Amino acid sequence: MRTVLYDEHAKLNAKFTEFNGWDMPLYYRSIIEEHMAVRRHVGIFDVSHMGDITVKGKDASAFLDHMFPTKVSNLKSGECVYTAFLNEDGLMIDDTIVYRMGEDSYFFVPNAGTTEKIYRWVTDHSKGYDVRIENVSNKISSIALQGPESEDVLKELGFTYPGYFKFQYDNGKYMNPITGKDQIIISGTGYTGEKGVEFIIPNEFAVELWKKLLEAISRRNGLPAGLGARDTLRMEKGMLLSGHDFNEDRDPYEASVSFIVNNDGDFIGKKKLDERRKSDHEIFRGFILSDGIPRNGNLIKADGKRIGTVTSGTISPVLNKGIALGYIDKAYSKENTEVMIEIRSVDHRAVVSRPKIVK
Template structure:
């Protein structure tokens, strides 16, 4: 298997040129920030930002049984998807707990493509192969050959117009240009996907490694006209938290079901899939649910901070940060499901208690 320069993406040198602060992220050297997390966060909310997310995985399933196999390994009815559609879904174990979440694309009648999280590329590739059974499919891992560049924010469509790229719409994708890379693009084109991890309108462009630099350089020039910025993992994290998006390995780690994680919408019981029996048996038995927590001030809750109500520990924070959009501390985590939205609870931060309002995971509209 090829590697991206020893867990450096094809854009590593571009990040260094821009004086990015680099960090290790699950074995990848990735930009944490360029000019500052708050600056980059607000650029995306108000204008546009671009991200290198090439550390994410790229796995193709193809063959006569591809649709049936995808139905088996995902709780969503993948075979109902039309060509050119993508869907948010997850891998579940036999107990119905989330191993990883993903976006799956239907490239054609017999070819599907999904994107596991960076920390789980090899794990998920091996897991999918271990569940292949007698399905007539071929599974290929292209994770180290392909780059992903995200263009996110209200002005992102203006950038696409300048590049003469058509916006495909949310959770749809189209093809553009004439570059070829393995089986990911059925008509030898790059993929432009109406997806992202910021809660803003935008796209993720999926290209061969060899084409990533020229695309990145073009975007760096274009976003300047719209007060845009290159953005790192720091702002990506604060952006996704404000919108209540799960982070694999932090907000779940094979310990939560879709019901607990507030993503039960991914389940379609009209087919057989791994974890179905356990979910049916336990779907009303869970005690905690994923929620947002908005603090009264700028104190920041961190992972594993206790959530307290009526002098009792009723939950735990899984992710926390300062919200540049709300100008206060926010958290995501799990709390007893009978505690209602808008209830005031207390979060224990460094042995002190701070008031917070319980919210739906999506804290910013």
């Protein structure tokens, strides 16, 4: 599959890669250059491979409160929240951002590899609720504008920053399947740990907006960035990657996102999650290596034994060191604890960090 921006990426000589069935730009110039452009200035990403599912109807709030460990009904219109779908065992199926558009209207953004799975999940659990669920992913594109100079770019193009985890509407040229009006959605969200927004727009408007953003960021030493930089950026900030850092095998407490559990109602997986919370499980942490580049599956060791496993690893362009994310025995999870990470049968020294490795 290809996003509607594929030809624009090709014009920029993007190096493409397959990602969950999509042909996506891995990088344009280099992963490190694109990473540092976002950290220091500004960058844009095509994230149109992500899903878009709407839930509308008089029971929408009650239904989503049942689906999530987060009290979604507490959101005001124009607010959004990070949360996750749990299975009956309290384990994370997928993480997502839920947006409240109105009294009885929401939408959420599943990950690219789980959109159909999540659509079936919510549909199967909607029996008994007066809701209408629609997968509008094939009608929607999304462009992320990220970096410390992102607000300057917004102002130049006549937009305003909506605020962190808030969103607003701006006049567009085409009917938006999510809003049902001539609007684009500008959301104060992202996957880089930098200030920025994500434009959620009809496919017909994507190329024009991409070109305007590309022109604006080029005047600020900004760059278009691919999946490679998106991955290294999120790893430096300890952000989970669905299917890598969890895959229906971890709960929110293990994954260090316990803040999403604030729902005192009867949500899916609640009983098992309460039981798991009292058990002694591993916990998600970051790791900074003295040398070597860690990868998924590397063993984490201490005192001559295995104490955990790396789920994501890379070289940090900011630190110029190998960094990792993974799960570790709680007894060794204190910050600055020394551990070893085995890479190709060689042990490399590392220290434990909070998941947000680059502050």
